[in-house]
Amino acid sequence: MSSVPTAAGDLSxxxxxGSLRGSAAPPPIELQAASDNSxxxxxYSRLFYILCVLISLLSVVVLAVLLASITxxxxxxxxxxxxxxxxxxxxxxxxxxxxxxxxxxAICGICALSALPLGIGTAIFLExxxxxxxxxxxxxxxxxxxxxxxxGVPSIVYxxxxxxxFVFMFNVFGQIQVNESAGLELMGVKRYYQVLTLAGDGHxxxxxxxxxxxxxxQIDQPVIAVDDQGNExxxxxxxxxxxxxxxxxxxxMTVRKGAIGGSYARTNWSYFRLPFGRSFLAAGLxxxxxxxxxxxxxxxxxxxxxxxxxxxxxxxLGATVWQTVxxxxxxxxxxxxxxxxILAMGRAIGEAAPVLVVLGATVAKNSGPQNMMDNxxxxxxxxxxxxxxxxxxxxxxxxxxxxVLLVVxxxxxxxxxYLRQRMRIEA
Amino acid sequence: xxxxxxxxxxxxxxxxxxxxxxxxxxxxxxxxTTTAGGTDRLAADDGQTRQVEDTGHPxxxxxxxxxxxxSFQALHALNLDIPRNQVTAFIGPSGCGKSTLLRxxxxxxxxxxxxxxxxxxxxxxxxxLSPSTDVVNLRRRVGMVFxxxxxxxKSIFENVAFGPRLHxxxxxxxxEELVEWALRKAAxxxxxxDRLHSPALGLSGGQxxxxxxxxxxxxGPDVLLMDEPCxxxxxxxxxxxxxxxxxxxxxxxxxxVTHNMQQASRCSDRxxxxxxxxxxxxxxxxxxxxxxxxxxxxxxxxGRFG
Numbered sequence: 001m002s003s004v005p006t007a008a009g010d011l012s013x014x015x016x017x018g019s020l021r022g023s024a025a026p027p028p029i030e031l032q033a034a035s036d037n038s039x040x041x042x043x044y045s046r047l048f049y050i051l052c053v054l055i056s057l058l059s060v061v062v063l064a065v066l067l068a069s070i071t072x073x074x075x076x077x078x079x080x081x082x083x084x085x086x087x088x089x090x091x092x093x094x095x096x097x098x099x100x101x102x103x104x105x106a107i108c109g110i111c112a113l114s115a116l117p118l119g120i121g122t123a124i125f126l127e128x129x130x131x132x133x134x135x136x137x138x139x140x141x142x143x144x145x146x147x148x149x150x151x152g153v154p155s156i157v158y159x160x161x162x163x164x165x166f167v168f169m170f171n172v173f174g175q176i177q178v179n180e181s182a183g184l185e186l187m188g189v190k191r192y193y194q195v196l197t198l199a200g201d202g203h204x205x206x207x208x209x210x211x212x213x214x215x216x217x218q219i220d221q222p223v224i225a226v227d228d229q230g231n232e233x234x235x236x237x238x239x240x241x242x243x244x245x246x247x248x249x250x251x252x253m254t255v256r257k258g259a260i261g262g263s264y265a266r267t268n269w270s271y272f273r274l275p276f277g278r279s280f281l282a283a284g285l286x287x288x289x290x291x292x293x294x295x296x297x298x299x300x301x302x303x304x305x306x307x308x309x310x311x312x313x314x315x316x317l318g319a320t321v322w323q324t325v326x327x328x329x330x331x332x333x334x335x336x337x338x339x340x341x342i343l344a345m346g347r348a349i350g351e352a353a354p355v356l357v358v359l360g361a362t363v364a365k366n367s368g369p370q371n372m373m374d375n376x377x378x379x380x381x382x383x384x385x386x387x388x389x390x391x392x393x394x395x396x397x398x399x400x401x402x403x404v405l406l407v408v409x410x411x412x413x414x415x416x417x418y419l420r421q422r423m424r425i426e427a
Numbered sequence: 428x429x430x431x432x433x434x435x436x437x438x439x440x441x442x443x444x445x446x447x448x449x450x451x452x453x454x455x456x457x458x459x460t461t462t463a464g465g466t467d468r469l470a471a472d473d474g475q476t477r478q479v480e481d482t483g484h485p486x487x488x489x490x491x492x493x494x495x496x497x498s499f500q501a502l503h504a505l506n507l508d509i510p511r512n513q514v515t516a517f518i519g520p521s522g523c524g525k526s527t528l529l530r531x532x533x534x535x536x537x538x539x540x541x542x543x544x545x546x547x548x549x550x551x552x553x554x555x556l557s558p559s560t561d562v563v564n565l566r567r568r569v570g571m572v573f574x575x576x577x578x579x580x581k582s583i584f585e586n587v588a589f590g591p592r593l594h595x596x597x598x599x600x601x602x603e604e605l606v607e608w609a610l611r612k613a614a615x616x617x618x619x620x621d622r623l624h625s626p627a628l629g630l631s632g633g634q635x636x637x638x639x640x641x642x643x644x645x646x647g648p649d650v651l652l653m654d655e656p657c658x659x660x661x662x663x664x665x666x667x668x669x670x671x672x673x674x675x676x677x678x679x680x681x682x683x684v685t686h687n688m689q690q691a692s693r694c695s696d697r698x699x700x701x702x703x704x705x706x707x708x709x710x711x712x713x714x715x716x717x718x719x720x721x722x723x724x725x726x727x728x729x730g731r732f733g
Contacts, residue, residue, distance in 0.1 A: 130540050309577035316571035317590040318563045
């Protein structure tokens, strides 16, 4: 408080140095006052410095507290079992997160494959192709404005967009209902009729299905069937009233005449259908929407930081825009683009809300995705689920899973820093 | 300088009276009548027929040329002929439009969205400004060297090979020959021949600028545009570049923007003086510096302003 009057006193002196300009008179300020002033200025500078240090320490302290509390809570569960096992309702202490690690990596892979080319391409369009015509310039400005807006949209909104765009595709390809229609199946699926054999232990054979529309088949004559190993053989029939075959091997290749077979779809890794349903493909694409604005803005920034003189040099030699982008701008901007992209991927791997909306709250899976249309568990969803449970074991598991997630994020961020440093040295 | 055709408007019209403003207006009116109703295309054809008739025709013709950045008019009704295989220097105070004109000569201003122009600008009869003119081919014929040395962050070899690679599919051997030729031509070969594959950014400023000249001539241009090529260099490097420019003019038509009047007088054959977007005076360097026709030119070359 005491410094305020002095400050006012100083202010009142201000006209005096102003009058100096006109006359050659000696400064009417006493030397003592000037030195007081300098002492106070130094004091303020020092206070400001301390304030800055305190503020930056605050964020570090928050992080440290978070890490410490999680480590204390989760260290007991930080075992090999956590990394290799899968979720268990009955035995929480033997639960693990292997399927969710695989699931997160799969989703991030899809996300990177779709968001990076799109994002970098958009950034190149916005930065390197400056249109001259009026409508194109307006389009340019429109896109630029929208990207800035999109970056601020909450991720759960993207989740809802992904739900109608990728999961249901506005129902234009039909709805996916269990055991009925499966939308528009394009590849990787083979339909069979499943028929019980005479083996008696629930053993079945598969008969390739010719007519997709026919949900059942009645076996009246010998047909070609497929056994467990995928070998084709001629199915023999047994008519009621005739003697049953006794050889177990033969029993497994025989069905009762008139038996009814139900439809059964066997999918392989390349299974692809429209709409995507609650699949990791849909989740990956949704996350791509979430990080697309971030990737675009980061790539734009680093393209903008390429010295214009390099671009001019290239154009001056008669390079086309593409040649300039390919040979000059993109190589120079690549470290920045990569860093921004990896940071965006870090955001994607930690997102829970859009994944929850798109995939539902599935946690009970014991493997990664079997095909592109398979549902997955991701780390944030698993943590969300575990952390909300009553049992203390699950709470500890959640803390341990958070540590694993943080380690994965840390690895990605260090990869970004390493890449940037290496490319800077090379350049 | 004597090869200029007599009908060249600027030369013949080098204002004689003291009331230079009137003279220039008169001249502008003259010019408007000669090209009245004529489109760029017509003017280009005109240039072409002259090329056939007269072997001593100028390389670049600029007639009634105006240029704008947005609504700001940077150049006003310029008329200038630039002769072949000579060094033409553009001088004038900062912001007088000399760099703008230079950048229109190879359509470098296409990068600037707000830049537009009107008038006639022909290079060997080719209409430079026409939208149908292939900018890539134009820039191949009109190389450019910039104010600050701007080698690519690649090796010395890659820098020189960059241009040829853009335009042609060349074998490695041919490329090596071409690179050596260009580096020798730019008088930097002896200094870099042992480290062709080390980064170009490791060279000194003067070496980098000569490398940029080598890079420009490796594409095989007819015209070299130099935008204050020595302004970022020390005196020794400047001298080396000036010598090089003097050598190169045998083969190339060189247009050079410079702030340095000594430089203009040392290494140019012709000089054009610009002031506030207008061409005040142009002519043989010797005459312009010793017997300027215009008061403002006189003031400028004597260092009274600018």
